[in-house]
Amino acid sequence: MTDGGSALGGADASELFQLLRDGRPRTMTELATVTGLARSTVGLRLNTLTSLGLIGTVDPGLSTGGRPPRRVALIPDARLALAIDVGASHVQVGLTNLVGDVLLRRRAPINVADGPDPVLSRALAIADPLLEELGRSRTAIIAIGIGLPGPVHFETGRPSKPPLMPGWDGFDVPGWFRDHIAAPVLVDNDVNIMALGEHSRLEREVGHFLFVKVATGIGAGIISGGLLQRGAQGIAGDIGHVRVGRGAGVLCRCGNEGCLEALASGPAVASDLREDGLDAQSAKDVVALVTSGDLRAIQAVRQAGRDLGEVLAASISFLNPSVISIGGQMAAAGEHLLAGVREVVYQRAMPLATRNLQIMTARTGDRAGLIGAGMLAIHHALSPRGIQALDDAASF
Amino acid sequence: MTDGGSALGGADASELFQLLRDGRPRTMTELATVTGLARSTVGLRLNTLTSLGLIGTVDPGLSTGGRPPRRVALIPDARLALAIDVGASHVQVGLTNLVGDVLLRRRAPINVADGPDPVLSRALAIADPLLEELGRSRTAIIAIGIGLPGPVHFETGRPSKPPLMPGWDGFDVPGWFRDHIAAPVLVDNDVNIMALGEHSRLEREVGHFLFVKVATGIGAGIISGGLLQRGAQGIAGDIGHVRVGRGAGVLCRCGNEGCLEALASGPAVASDLREDGLDAQSAKDVVALVTSGDLRAIQAVRQAGRDLGEVLAASISFLNPSVISIGGQMAAAGEHLLAGVREVVYQRAMPLATRNLQIMTARTGDRAGLIGAGMLAIHHALSPRGIQALDDAASF
Numbered sequence: 001m002t003d004g005g006s007a008l009g010g011a012d013a014s015e016l017f018q019l020l021r022d023g024r025p026r027t028m029t030e031l032a033t034v035t036g037l038a039r040s041t042v043g044l045r046l047n048t049l050t051s052l053g054l055i056g057t058v059d060p061g062l063s064t065g066g067r068p069p070r071r072v073a074l075i076p077d078a079r080l081a082l083a084i085d086v087g088a089s090h091v092q093v094g095l096t097n098l099v100g101d102v103l104l105r106r107r108a109p110i111n112v113a114d115g116p117d118p119v120l121s122r123a124l125a126i127a128d129p130l131l132e133e134l135g136r137s138r139t140a141i142i143a144i145g146i147g148l149p150g151p152v153h154f155e156t157g158r159p160s161k162p163p164l165m166p167g168w169d170g171f172d173v174p175g176w177f178r179d180h181i182a183a184p185v186l187v188d189n190d191v192n193i194m195a196l197g198e199h200s201r202l203e204r205e206v207g208h209f210l211f212v213k214v215a216t217g218i219g220a221g222i223i224s225g226g227l228l229q230r231g232a233q234g235i236a237g238d239i240g241h242v243r244v245g246r247g248a249g250v251l252c253r254c255g256n257e258g259c260l261e262a263l264a265s266g267p268a269v270a271s272d273l274r275e276d277g278l279d280a281q282s283a284k285d286v287v288a289l290v291t292s293g294d295l296r297a298i299q300a301v302r303q304a305g306r307d308l309g310e311v312l313a314a315s316i317s318f319l320n321p322s323v324i325s326i327g328g329q330m331a332a333a334g335e336h337l338l339a340g341v342r343e344v345v346y347q348r349a350m351p352l353a354t355r356n357l358q359i360m361t362a363r364t365g366d367r368a369g370l371i372g373a374g375m376l377a378i379h380h381a382l383s384p385r386g387i388q389a390l391d392d393a394a395s396f
Numbered sequence: 397m398t399d400g401g402s403a404l405g406g407a408d409a410s411e412l413f414q415l416l417r418d419g420r421p422r423t424m425t426e427l428a429t430v431t432g433l434a435r436s437t438v439g440l441r442l443n444t445l446t447s448l449g450l451i452g453t454v455d456p457g458l459s460t461g462g463r464p465p466r467r468v469a470l471i472p473d474a475r476l477a478l479a480i481d482v483g484a485s486h487v488q489v490g491l492t493n494l495v496g497d498v499l500l501r502r503r504a505p506i507n508v509a510d511g512p513d514p515v516l517s518r519a520l521a522i523a524d525p526l527l528e529e530l531g532r533s534r535t536a537i538i539a540i541g542i543g544l545p546g547p548v549h550f551e552t553g554r555p556s557k558p559p560l561m562p563g564w565d566g567f568d569v570p571g572w573f574r575d576h577i578a579a580p581v582l583v584d585n586d587v588n589i590m591a592l593g594e595h596s597r598l599e600r601e602v603g604h605f606l607f608v609k610v611a612t613g614i615g616a617g618i619i620s621g622g623l624l625q626r627g628a629q630g631i632a633g634d635i636g637h638v639r640v641g642r643g644a645g646v647l648c649r650c651g652n653e654g655c656l657e658a659l660a661s662g663p664a665v666a667s668d669l670r671e672d673g674l675d676a677q678s679a680k681d682v683v684a685l686v687t688s689g690d691l692r693a694i695q696a697v698r699q700a701g702r703d704l705g706e707v708l709a710a711s712i713s714f715l716n717p718s719v720i721s722i723g724g725q726m727a728a729a730g731e732h733l734l735a736g737v738r739e740v741v742y743q744r745a746m747p748l749a750t751r752n753l754q755i756m757t758a759r760t761g762d763r764a765g766l767i768g769a770g771m772l773a774i775h776h777a778l779s780p781r782g783i784q785a786l787d788d789a790a791s792f
Contacts, residue, residue, distance in 0.1 A: 151748070161748075208628045222620075222714065224627075229620045231716020232604045233748055236620075241746055242710045245641070256744065314638045314710050318618065320627020348652065350637055352547070352557075352629055 016045050017054065017074075017387055023099060025058040025073035046072055052390050053078050054098075054382075074098060079142035080134070081377035082181070084123045085190065085369035086148050088112050088164055088216065091119065092366075093126040095134065096374035098142070098382065100200060104130045105370055112149060115167030120176055143386070144177060144185045145377030147193035147369045154234050157187035182393075184386065186376045190369055191237060192228055195221025197372030198325045198364045208321040211362065212239075213328035214308065214337070215283050218261045224319060239315065240265070244307045260311050264304035266330050272300050283329035290333045301333045305340020312341060312359075313348035320353055327362030334361060412441050413450065413470075413783055419495060421454040421469035442468055448786050449474050450494075450778075470494065475538035476530070477773035478577070480519045481586065481765035482544050484508050484560055484612070487515065488762075489522040491530060492770035494538070494778065496596060500526045501766055508545060511563035516572055539782070540573060540581045541773030543589035543765045550630050553583035578789075580782065582772045586765055587633060588624055591617025593768030594721045594760045604717040607758065608635075609724035610704065610733070611679050614657045620715060635711065636661070640703045656707050660700035662726050668696050679725035686729045697729045701736020708737060708755075709744035716749055723758030730757060 016031055032042045049055045049072075056078075058071045076097045083102070085092040089112070094105030106126050110119050131137060150162025157174040159165060174185035195211035202209070209223040220237035222229045229236050240261035247258020254261075262268055266283025273280040273289065276296050280286050289297035312324060330337060338359060346354055362368055380386050412427055428438045445451045446468075454467045472493045479498070481488040485508070490501030502522050506515050527533060546558025553570040555561060570581035591607035598605070605619040616633035618625045625632050636657035643654020650657075658664055662679020669676040669685065672692050676682050685693035708720060726733060734755060742750055758764055776782050 208625075208632070220714070224618075224620050224625045224632075225623050227621050229604075229715070231620075231749075232718035232752070233716055235746070235748055236604075236714060236716040238713050238716070238746060238749065239710075242713050243641075243706075243744060245639075254746070310639075311710070314635075314707070315714055317634050317638050318616070318632060318711055318714055319625070320629055320632040320634070322628035348639060350631070350634060350650070352631055353627075353634065356628070 016042065017049055017382070018384065020049075020055055020072065020074045021382055023074050023076065025071040027069040027071050029069065031072075048391060049387075052387075052394060054387075054390075076101070079381075080131075080136060080140045081374045081381070082127055082141045082144045082183075083370050083373035083377065084127075084144065084146045085193065085373055086110070086112060086119060086123070086146065087190070087369075088149050091123050091126070092370045093123050093130065094370045094374065095127070095130050095136075096371075096378065098378060100371065100375050100378055102367065102371060102374065104133060105367070106130060112165050113167070116171045116173065116176060120173070124180060138181050141181055141183045142390075143183050143377035143381035144181065145193065145373035145375070145380075146173060146185065146187045147190040147373050148173075148187060149190045151235055152187050152189045154186075154188055154230055157185055159187075160234070184377075184380055184389065186380050188230075188376060189219075189234075191219040191221045192230065193221075193372030193376055194327055194362070194364075194368040195223060195237075195372065196228060196375045197368040197370065198327065198362045199223050200371060200375050201364050202323060202325075206321075206323045208319060210312075210315060210319065210321045210324045211368075212308070212312070212324065212326045214264065214304075214326060214330035215266055215328035218265050218308070218328075220315070222319065239311055242311045242314070244310045246303075246307055260307060264307040269300050269304050269330070273297055287329065287332045290336055298336050301330070301336045302340040304330070305337040305342075306344045307340075308337075309341040309344030310348065313345050316345065316349045316353050316357065322356060323358045323360070325360055325362040327365070327368050331361050412438065413445055413778070414780065416445075416451060416468065416470045417778055419470050419472065421467040423465040423467050425465065427468075444787060445783075448783070448790060450783075450786075472497070475777075476527075476532060476536045477770045477777070478523055478537045478540045478579075479766050479769035479773065480523075480540070480542045481589065481769055482506070482508060482515060482519070482542065483586070483765075484545050487519050487522070488766045489519050489526065490766045490770065491523070491526050491532075492767075492774065494774060496767065496771050496774055498763065498767060498770065500529060501763070502526060508561050509563070512567045512569065512572060516569070520576055534577050537577050537579045538786075539579050539773035539777035540577065541589065541769035541771070541776075542569060542581065542583045543586040543769050544569075544583060545586045547631055548583050548585045550582075550584055550626055553581055555583075556630070580773075580776055580785065582776050584626075584769075584772060585615075585630075587615040587617045588626065589617075589768030589772055590723055590758070590760075590764040591619060591633075591768065592624060592771045593764040593766065594723065594758045595619050596767060596771050597760050598719060598721075602717075602719045604715060604719075606708075606711060606715065606717045606720045607764075608704070608708070608720065608722045610660065610700075610722060610726035611662055611724035614661050614704070614724075616711070618715065635707055638707045638710070640706045642699075642703055656703060660703040665696050665700050665726075669693060683725065683728045686732055694732050697726070697732045698736040700726070701733040701738075702740045703736075704733075705737040705740030706744065709741050712741065712745045712749050712753065718752060719754045719756070721756055721758040723761070723764050727757050 032039045055072050056075045058073045076099045081096045083094045091110045092107045094102045150165050151160045153160045158170050159168040173187045177185045191213045207226045211221040218240040220239045222237045241259040243258040250262050252259035252262035269286050270280035428435045451468050452471045454469045472495045477492045479490040487506045488503045491499045546561050547556045549556045555564040569583045573581045587609045603622045607617040614636040616635045618633045637655040639654040646658050648655035648658035665682050666676035
């Protein structure tokens with residue numbers, strides 16, 4: 001294809017493709033009817049998508065007679081997304097197909113403070129054997145999605161003054177991958193990708209959704225009107241430093257006092273328990289004590305839930321979500337954390353806003369970030385712009 | 397046009413039309429290039445829009461020679477939107493053109509508690525002479541936008557248990573208009589339409605915007621990712637009942653204590669001033685005292701600003717907006733209210749979120765709702781779905 005023709009052919013091929021993304025096979029006639037394009041035009045554009053390897057002809061199966069019409073459909077395993085979920089002390093790497101199923105995943109210890117090159121190299125070193133296991137190579141990767149434990153400037157894929165990640169500030173993460181894999185790289189903060197991951201696995205379509213991560217820090221990912229909302233500076237959902245009632249006099253590492261994070265995060269609860277003479281340093285220790293049935297730990301987690309509930313009651317007034325999922329390490333304390341949240345939310349928020357509100361523990365557990373990184377990559381790759389870019393690349 | 401053909405022709409005509417909505421004239425060649433449609437197809441579809449009266453040929457003006465190409469453009473005054481802003485004690489009625497300019501408007505006292513029929517009849521009785529003044533009739537109206545002072549189920553246009561509006565609960569507002577004007581009717585709550593109105597008049601394009609109305613009640617309209625967010629039950633932005641720190645022991649009409657509205661609304665501040673021996677019943681009285689330079693009133697308004705700032709600091713953490721506009725009657729107290737808001741917001745919210753945040757008094761003043769009702773109507777009428785409906789209606 002040539003310049004202008006390619007640009008237009010690609011753009012329109014992608015329009016057709018948006019129809020096929022649901023996985024349902026369709027005949028040329030159906031596609032022509034729905035798009036209003038001439039059959040010949042549909043044919044040309046399907047050729048583009050076929051040559052990109054994204055769609056294929058479906059076996060017509062048994063026919064009642066006559067020549068069955070040719071039907072085309074998305075090929076879910078045509079390409080793969082590489083999903084990388086970077087935490088402070090571990091990295092999870094996975095491969096997903098084009099509908100977001102995680103085909104393989106592996107977890108390894110890292111130290112994010114070692115800086116971008118060691119951490120990203122480690123992730124790639126995990127990805128290669130996974131690819132091999134599937135009998136594929138790096139060229140099968142259509143896009144890469146990465147979550148990082150800190151603020152990220154989404155448009156450029158560069159971390160933006162991340163407190164836990166020395167050496168990462170302003171680092172060109174997509175640029176680093178360019179030398180290794182020829183695919184677009186989408187970078188976002190970990191809570192946003194967890195929100196995407198959990199949202200994609202809800203039982204029904206939910207337009208207004210809040211994901212809350214409670215671990216070393218506390219943050220939220222917001223989906224409004226069906227879309228992830230990053231806000232003007234990409235820091236929407238940064239609820240860890242909202243002040244809560246119980247917080248007077250409690251100093252936070254941000255310099256303010258009474259922040260949610262200083263009261264209800266894993267380390268904050270662990271610190272309270274240490275004052276009671278218990279041995280707890282982290283969210284993990286707190287959850288272990290709760291699981292062992294320690295009453296003081298259960299009470300402390302429940303109180304953390306109440307503090308969180310106070311902030312969530314306000315967020316419900318703002319955003320009016322229909323589902324709130326609570327994830328992160330502290331969510332493993334299960335119903336005790338949620339009981340505190342519900343206690344305050346149902347007391348504080350307006351009845352109309354809570355009548356149909358579901359508050360639950362994230363069902364994707366520790367896979368939320370990995371699933372979300374995959375979804376982020378696929379959404380981009382299969383968007384009109386993504387298809388256009390694929391077609392442009394193929395024409396060189 | 398006939399059935400299937402009309403549906404597709406209309407849908408595609410609307411696509412072309414979305415290009416023309418910016419008001420810039422374009423040639424057939426430009427339109428064919430951008431859409432990828434054949435020139436003959438573009439011609440057919442432009443005929444649809446021309447027959448709907450929405451576009452016209454632009455005078456080519458002076459040419460350097462040869463036959464100048466025919467250019468088409470939106471005709472802003474081709475049709476009108478009827479905008480109605482219903483308050484508790486007044487109604488504003490206006491006519492806007494297709495780009496949202498308010499051509500004429502009029503205000504009249506009503507009592508919303510009289511019920512829907514008297515109030516809506518009054519609005520229509522105001523609209524007719526306005527139409528006449530412009531030399532137009534009801535058939536010129538392409539859509540009707542209405543704001544009501546209570547919760548509205550946006551999809552059906554029915555008020556939903558509005559506390560100040562007896563007789564309106566569940567009333568079919570669009571149905572009422574059907575007997576009078578053949579045009580789609582969009583109904584939303586007053587704060588949402590004020591947000592749309594103010595947002596449409598900002599100096600630059602703002603994707604993440606918060607409009608706060610402070611009057612008898614307190615509420616917010618939220619624009620995230622460029623779209624008004626209504627939430628799952630249509631009550632996003634209902635911030636009047638978020639608890640604030642100063643509120644312990646202060647009972648709210650909702651039954652909870654410490655709600656923002658119970659401390660910072662017009663009646664709440666007036667009540668505080670009465671305790672100081674001042675004569676103040678409403679937001680209007682408070683503003684009059686502030687304007688006259690009364691120090692106690694100024695201090696009370698500034699404290700109301702601090703209370704509001706506390707809730708806005710949390711909302712900034714959630715939504716990360718780049719502009720917050722404060723409107724409603726209390727906004728007429730100007731910088732005194734804003735000073736309190738800013739004092740708390742800059743102390744409480746994270747620096748990254750406030751670095752480029754603009755907090756200002758709404759520039760559209762008491763026209764915010766009217767402008768927004770017009771924008772709501774136009775957005776709907778000129779959307780692909782709206783154009784399709786126009787075309788369907790024209791084919792009968």
